[in-house]
Amino acid sequence: MKIVVVGCTHAGTASVVNMKELYPDSQITIYEKNDNISFLSCGIALSVSNIVTEPEKLFYNSPENLASQGIITNMKHEVLDINFDSKTLLVKNLTTDDVFEDNYDKLVLTLGSWPIVPKFEGGNLENIVLCKNYDHAKTIIQKSEEAKNIVVIGAGYIGVELAEAFELKNKNVTLIDSQDRIMAKYLDKDFTDVAEAEFTKRGVKLALGQTVQKFEGDKKVSKVITDKNEYEADLVVLCIGFAPNTNLIKGKLDTLPNGAIIIDEYMRTSKEDVFAAGDCCVVRFNPANENRYIPLATNAVRMGTLVARNLVKPTLKYMGTQGTSGIKIYDLSIASTGLTEEVARSTTSLNVASVTAIDNYRPEFMPTFEEAKLKLVYDKDTRKIIGGQIISKIDLTQYMNTLSVVIQNEMTIEELAITDFFFQPHFNKPWSLLNTVALMAL
Known part of the structure; x- marks a missing residue:
């Protein structure tokens, strides 16, 4: 059995490790655009504040380890196209620029998510950075050392954690969000009020209920302009949210309007022998009894494990999530x-x-x-x-x-x-x- 896995962070790593254990004689090939796997982006703030002294410690697996298990581990390879009818893929080696074709018996799509980046005026200025992968982590750590005024845009978990981390390093921190509360998706007002008081007490500026209009600066960003105010900034970190990274399969598989791949309770997509897991997928959100897009690493590792269990025949059902x-x-x-x-x-x-x-x-x-x-x-x-x-x-x-x-x-x-x-x-x-x-x- 020839298995191809596209993308290898949390869901991909979980599926590969479990598939190799369950089907040791299968040929498993990974195609991953980055040069690393399994990076825990939820730990970036811990690196910024030096609670975790090296961002390298935020990996729990490596290409070398997977390769030692007999898995064909192609880093810095991008899948350009997939033909689900002929079961073939077009792949580009990003190091050599060579393009070649591969085929599969079973295909696992663990394409992940990517930060939402609105088209801001001045958005191409230097020192406006994202917060998702290992390269972003290194950039944020390096640039935050020199920055004095840091603006974090987006007050979800990642933005809130970064705001705290920067404040602990004695930076002037502004946290901007279009919602009138921080962490509004996860907590009610009587809980976010308590958290906001902690930030205010420590001098973090909460610019809530405001929408970013543009960035100003000469080559490097120096100011963030919202619909209500303006803020000095040597460094801006965008933490607005995430969207499924599914342009590769657009129009070819059933998806939600936002591009999240629709899967059944056995991780199967709308095409035979094609499975999907992790941040590129919908999940069954049990409290509302409906499908929703909830990108979480915990969902990803569970779903990746289920792909392996259901690869040959439907065996173990996905139980859904509570978004805990x-x-x-x-x-x-x-x-x-x-x-x-x-x-x-x-x-x-x-x-x-x-x-x-x-x-x-x-x-x-x-x-x-x-x-x-x-x-x-x-x-x-x-x-x-x-x-x-x-x-x-x-x-x-x-x-x-x-x-x-x-x-x-x-x-x-x-x-x-x-x-x-x-x-x-x-x-x-x-x-x-x-x-x-x-x-x-x-």
Whole structure:
């Protein structure tokens, strides 16, 4: 069996490693435009702030390691075209410029995503950079050393983490977003208010509810102009969001309007023997019971693993996702899963309700204890739980992993209220925070 994998970051790496284990006699060929694989871009901010001292540590696999397992690992090779009927590919060696044809029995598309870059006036000035891959990481680290005024555009997780990292390096930081809150997709206002207060307290300028109009400067950027204000900038980092990197298959496979490849529960595309996984695909978003585009590394590695399991015959179904995620901002540990109350009300027809519990995470007779805030979002008609958020100075983020399982299994507030969780004064109270918030909903 001849398998070709196009793109090899998280989904690609997971599929290749598992396919080699399951089908050791198969011929597996990788075509990857970059010269590296498996880079964890979520760790770029950790490199900027020197928590991770070398960005090279953010790789968990290498072309050399895959090649040592007998996988044909072609770095700096770009697939120019795919003929799904003849099962052939046109490939360019980016080092030599040679173009050649290859063929496959099974094709795995793990094309990933790419940062959204609107056409700004002045967008070609120097020191306006993206934040996605290893080369971007090196550029950001190098340029931030010399920069004094840094503007981050986009207040999702990556933008927020970078803003913190730059502030920790004593830079003048401005965080711009067109939304009126940071991390608006992941958290409701009562949670983002707490996070925003941390940034404001440390001097980070939050320019929210503003849209970037243009950049000004002489060769290098020196100013960012929005519809409401202007900001000095020696360095601008674009973190506006991501789109599926699927121009290669445009018009050839079934996709969403944004280009995300539509797959079934076995990772199969609309063409026979063609599979797809990771940031180039749709995912089944369980809380809303619909397909959505949610680019996350956790989704990617699961989907890549499922490609290998289903390559020859449908074997293991994709269970969907709750979009569970977490972030640490200064002393605050924050996590969420499923739908926020705001997103649920604006994007679904569910009869949405929520409750919020604020309590110390363990008994007050202990030498120390810390307050935690946990929100539960549910559907009043079905009683099913559809989302949750937690914030505390203690790391209680694993509660959201538990709640992710609750949502996936369509549990009700009644069931969560009386679910068995252990009690030990070092860790919690007799009623778990999850019990407590569900009891409040009753």
